[in-house]
Amino acid sequence: MTDTPTSTRNLDRYGTAELPWSRALDILTADTPTADLTFFVATVRPDGRPHTAGVGAVWVDGALYFKGGPGTRRSRNLAANPACSVSVRLRGLDLVLEGEAHRVTDSSTLERVAAVYRTGGWPVSVEGDAFTAPYSAPSAGPPPWHLYRLTLHTAFGVASAEPHGATRWDFAR
Known part of the structure; x- marks a missing residue:
């Protein structure tokens, strides 16, 4: 669970207070998967070059989940x-999440996350240790799709709406 940061640092240079993690958490919980959000996952290629791709992600039980076909970059x-970052523009808050993403294969988590995706309109089902559906974003590759869970290490938020501010949140590793 990533409900409570172990440390917080105010990054704002204009005198505003640090942002509470609950602001990001509340928006992630309320807006995924029903809001039109595009998350961008940045990974590292074997030669060290970065790679970024838009993904459909959902916040479930205190963690961010996203998918990708086994053949995708x-x-x-x-x-x-497994090191990666995920960026998203939320209502009034730009958010970057950093950590490690690992494949999820246990059926109870796959079923729970699939149910959340379905509330957003994607008719996904669990088949074995992966997802399948009649369609997905082209960037996901063909089915089946692997599910990944981000283990959060650090997050950065910059508020684009009142109350403004910029904050870094660190989480236990």
Whole structure:
């Protein structure tokens, strides 16, 4: 669970207070998967070059989940190096999440996350240890799709609406 940061640092240079993590958490919880949000996952290629791809992600039970076909660049990168970052523009808050993403294969988590995706309109089902559906974003590759859970290490938020501010949140590793 990532409900409570272990430390917080105010990054704002204009005298505003640090932002509470609850602001980001409340928006993630309320807006995924029903709001029109595009998350961008950045991974590292074996040669060290970055790779970024837009993904459909959902916040479930205190964690961010996203998918990718086994042949996609992001899945191949994560298999070799789980370090990644995920960026998203939320209502009034730009958010960057940093950590490690690992494949989820247990059926109870797959079913729970699939149910959340379905509330957003994607008719996904669990088949074995992966997802399948009649369609997905082209960047996900063909089915089946692997599910990944981000283990959050650090997050950065910059508020674009009142109350403004910029904050870094660190989480236990």
